[in-house]
Amino acid sequence: MAKSKPKTKKTPIKKVRTFSFKLSSQQKLVLGSLLIILGFWLFIAFISYCFTGNEDQSAISSFPSRTSETQNWVSQVGAWFGELFIHRGFGIASFIFSGLIFLSGVYTLMNINKAKLRKHWFWGILIIIWLSILFGFFGNTKDILGGTIGFEINSLLQDYIGKIGVSLLLAFGLITYLAMRFKVTFESITNIFKSAKKDIKDELSNMKEDVVVPFDNNLSEEAEAIKSAFEIPLENKETEPKKTIKPKLEPAPLEVKIPEPEIEKEPELEIKVEEVKEEKSETDNLADKLVEDFGQFDPTLELAKYQFPTLDLLKKYDTEGITINQEELEENKNRIVDTLNNYKIGISSIKATIGPTVTLYEIVPDAGIRISKIKNLEDDIALSLSALGIRIIAPIPGKGTIGIEVPNKNSTIVSMRSVIASKKFQASEMQLPIALGKTISNETFVVDLAKMPHLLMAGATGQGKSVGLNAVLTSLLYKKHPAEVKFVLVDPKKVELTLFNKIERHYLAKLPDSEDAIITDNTKVINTLNSLCIEMDNRYELLKNAFCRNIAEYNVKFKARKLNPNDGHQFLPYIVLVVDEFADLIMTAGKEVETPIARLAQLARAIGIHLIIATQRPSVNVITGIIKANFPARIAFRVTSKIDSRTILDGSGADQLIGRGDMLYTQGNDLIRVQCAFVDTPEVEKITDFIGSQKAYPEAYLLPEYVGEESGTSLDIDISDRDKLFKDAAIVIVTAQQGSASLLQRKLKLGYNRAGRLIDQLEAAGIVGPFEGSKARQVLVPDLTALDKLLQDELL
Numbered sequence: 034m035a036k037s038k039p040k041t042k043k044t045p046i047k048k049v050r051t052f053s054f055k056l057s058s059q060q061k062l063v064l065g066s067l068l069i070i071l072g073f074w075l076f077i078a079f080i081s082y083c084f085t086g087n088e089d090q091s092a093i094s095s096f097p098s099r100t101s102e103t104q105n106w107v108s109q110v111g112a113w114f115g116e117l118f119i120h121r122g123f124g125i126a127s128f129i130f131s132g133l134i135f136l137s138g139v140y141t142l143m144n145i146n147k148a149k150l151r152k153h154w155f156w157g158i159l160i161i162i163w164l165s166i167l168f169g170f171f172g173n174t175k176d177i178l179g180g181t182i183g184f185e186i187n188s189l190l191q192d193y194i195g196k197i198g199v200s201l202l203l204a205f206g207l208i209t210y211l212a213m214r215f216k217v218t219f220e221s222i223t224n225i226f227k228s229a230k231k232d233i234k235d236e237l238s239n240m241k242e243d244v245v246v247p248f249d250n251n252l253s254e255e256a257e258a259i260k261s262a263f264e265i266p267l268e269n270k271e272t273e274p275k276k277t278i279k280p281k282l283e284p285a286p287l288e289v290k291i292p293e294p295e296i297e298k299e300p301e302l303e304i305k306v307e308e309v310k311e312e313k314s315e316t317d318n319l320a321d322k323l324v325e326d327f328g329q330f331d332p333t334l335e336l337a338k339y340q341f342p343t344l345d346l347l348k349k350y351d352t353e354g355i356t357i358n359q360e361e362l363e364e365n366k367n368r369i370v371d372t373l374n375n376y377k378i379g380i381s382s383i384k385a386t387i388g389p390t391v392t393l394y395e396i397v398p399d400a401g402i403r404i405s406k407i408k409n410l411e412d413d414i415a416l417s418l419s420a421l422g423i424r425i426i427a428p429i430p431g432k433g434t435i436g437i438e439v440p441n442k443n444s445t446i447v448s449m450r451s452v453i454a455s456k457k458f459q460a461s462e463m464q465l466p467i468a469l470g471k472t473i474s475n476e477t478f479v480v481d482l483a484k485m486p487h488l489l490m491a492g493a494t495g496q497g498k499s500v501g502l503n504a505v506l507t508s509l510l511y512k513k514h515p516a517e518v519k520f521v522l523v524d525p526k527k528v529e530l531t532l533f534n535k536i537e538r539h540y541l542a543k544l545p546d547s548e549d550a551i552i553t554d555n556t557k558v559i560n561t562l563n564s565l566c567i568e569m570d571n572r573y574e575l576l577k578n579a580f581c582r583n584i585a586e587y588n589v590k591f592k593a594r595k596l597n598p599n600d601g602h603q604f605l606p607y608i609v610l611v612v613d614e615f616a617d618l619i620m621t622a623g624k625e626v627e628t629p630i631a632r633l634a635q636l637a638r639a640i641g642i643h644l645i646i647a648t649q650r651p652s653v654n655v656i657t658g659i660i661k662a663n664f665p666a667r668i669a670f671r672v673t674s675k676i677d678s679r680t681i682l683d684g685s686g687a688d689q690l691i692g693r694g695d696m697l698y699t700q701g702n703d704l705i706r707v708q709c710a711f712v713d714t715p716e717v718e719k720i721t722d723f724i725g726s727q728k729a730y731p732e733a734y735l736l737p738e739y740v741g742e743e744s745g746t747s748l749d750i751d752i753s754d755r756d757k758l759f760k761d762a763a764i765v766i767v768t769a770q771q772g773s774a775s776l777l778q779r780k781l782k783l784g785y786n787r788a789g790r791l792i793d794q795l796e797a798a799g800i801v802g803p804f805e806g807s808k809a810r811q812v813l814v815p816d817l818t819a820l821d822k823l824l825q826d827e828l829l
């Protein structure tokens with residue numbers, strides 16, 4: 034079917050002529066200081082009048098007379114102004130006048146927005162009148178409290194509506210003022226009470242938690258214990274090795290480095306609204322005014338009360354924290370040294386860093402030893418240590434040492450809770466932060482999916498891929514509001530991602546006509562992928578029209594109200610496509626899947642669509658060259674052969690991992706060994722239940738409808754066969770004078786199919802012109818009257 038791309042028509046912004054005169058900087062300085070001084074002078078005159086006004090009455094009545102003497106601190110003119118403003122005017126509320134004049138001076142001097150100053154004056158004068166009536170209400174005479182105006186208005190009002198009427202009127206005035214000036218609403222008042230209640234509750238529960246298990250302290254105590262356990266035997270280490278090693282090749286003492294656990298508090302999760310820097314320019318007046326009146330656009334407003342999942346939904350594990358005994362450490366060291374000695378390789382120093390699953394022994398060989406010689410001994414060292422998963426890194430990039438990674442006898446679990454609670458994750462400013470786990474030096478490993486920009490995950494069955502995917506999704510759920518990110522989940526295994534069904538209306542995206550948001554049927558994947566390609570094209574069109582290079586810039590502009598929603602602009606959430614078993618897809622759909630995936634991978638980074646693809650079978654016919662080229666970020670869990678490792682990582686290493694979440698991560702250069710964070714199904718269930726029980730959007734985020742090849746319409750459409758929305762569509766098209774299907778999609782909330790059919794019917798009716806390639810169709814009816822006439826003629 035002919036596809037016409039959305040085209041934004043620029044509606045000219047009518048410039049309102051305002052009378053303005055421009056002051057030079059010098060003039061601003063003069064005028065500003067004059068107003069500041071005047072304001073200050075009036076303030077002194079008013080204060081003084083409050084004390085000396087009575088005594089100065091005779092002088093005021095003979096004003097201006099050079100001979101009369103006044104008590105006012107700023108003399109005759111001061112006394113006269115005091116009389117005019119305070120006694121004959123608005124009473125002590127007149128002080129606000131002096132304040133307003135002073136403020137005007139400051140604004141002029143500092144060249145601050147005039148619109149704000151006008152607002153201050155408007156509200157200032159209203160409050161002066163209100164105060165003067167309020168004070169007049171209590172005064173019996175024309176005293177300085179309410180002034181003559183306050184008193185007179187009061188007596189006038191009291192004659193008509195009585196004292197009760199006036200007090201009610203004053204109360205009404207106050208409510209109106211608060212509502213209009215400070216945007217106070219009934220809801221905001223109740224919210225204040227609610228949040229105060231919640232704060233108290235949270236405070237109480239925090240106190241409780243602190244008393245039960247002090248999570249952080251636990252860790253540090255544990256670390257201290259391990260440290261002290263190592264300290265003593267290492268002092269005496271000289272004696273033992275001497276028995277086994279020839280004096281000539283005796284290695285340097287083993288330095289042990291126990292990574293300090295990150296001491297971090299479990300912070301409260303808050304909705305973080307990105308603060309956006311405003312770009313001030315003269316042409317952005319309209320946007321500035323909109324922002325001033327309504328504030329920045331807040332995409333989270335529709336679900337303003339959405340609560341992020343709390344940390345207590347995630348489990349604490351008993352086996353967390355480093356556990357390695359000193360004996361094991363010494364034993365491993367001796368074996369490494371022995372093995373190397375057998376091959377005449379001397380070591381000048383050796384150091385151990387203990388991680389959650391493996392310990393890294395860093396050795397510095399004696400001068401003149403070839404690195405390749407050590408690298409070739411990988412199998413021999415593995416044999417002597419009788420351990421799986423030995424990996425030799427020769428040399429460690431940037432360190433000048435050789436690393437030997439040896440698995441710990443008792444590996445520890447890295448809980449999702451500990452990585453989510455880490456400061457690194459909580460404080461991260463990344464666009465799509467993902468807490469993957471902990472590195473060998475026990476640091477939390479956080480990466481930005483938006484920077485990757487796509488991720489390929491591979492590993493043999495049962496090695497931790499699904500847990501890894503859940504860790505990625507959980508990280509995003511803990512950091513991103515439903516308005517900011519949407520997931521497209523493809524789960525051919527049908528069971529792995531089902532739990533996320535509960536958050537369909539919060540976080541998932543789907544095709545308009547599909548029932549389930551999670552795609553388990555391979556044939557539907559093709560439509561979804563192609564639909565994502567259409568979404569990508571639409572987004573590029575929007576970015577082009579908005580002169581933005583990427584989604585982040587676009588959203589900043591949209592939030593600053595610089596993009597008109599009537600031109601089709603809207604806040605764009607990130608879209609993360611997750612495919613749990615890619616091999617299965619490629620086997621059944623082949624090229625049909627590979628092409629859109631490759632297209633998305635090549636182009637989608639700038640417009641916020643990111644792909645995560647997991648596969649059990651990392652063979653070359655699944656991870657083809659074109660896929661590999663576009664997925665620089667890769668995660669390898671344990672695989673069974675060196676060839677598979679090479680397919681994923683372009684090198685060996687993945688075949689030497691020990692499984693259960695032990696993984697290698699690369700983003701194009703170095704390989705980083707990470708222990709993946711563990712998040713169990715019950716934890717995911719709790720999180721999705723927590724989110725699912727909250728208010729959601731009416732439906733999942735709708736992707737554009739994909740029109741398959743078989744579709745197509747003829748133009749001689751019968752009037753009786755017309756779509757029910759035909760007339761509405763005609764009105765939309767004629768009003769906007771833009772013949773595009775995507776305009777109908779947006780305005781009438783339709784799928785692409787239906788909007789396309791409507792455009793064809795409009796063409797048959799002579800309302801829009803024929804398809805013109807990438808341009809929008811021409812609209813042949815100039816206005817709504819002509820449209821009415823055309824439709825009526827048709828019926829005759």
Ligand SMILES: Nc1ncnc2c1ncn2[C@@H]1O[C@H](COP(=O)(O)OP(=O)(O)OP(=O)(O)O)[C@@H](O)[C@H]1O
Nearest residue numbers: 493494495496497498499500649693694709710711
């Ligand atoms: N990060 C981890 N920490 C501790 N144990 C883990 C971790 N990841 C996985 N495991 C263990 O390995 C088991 C299998 O993990 P998972 O289901 O993620 O494997 P998989 O690679 O998805 O397998 P398959 O491809 O067959 O679905 C888990 O049930 C868990 O016991």
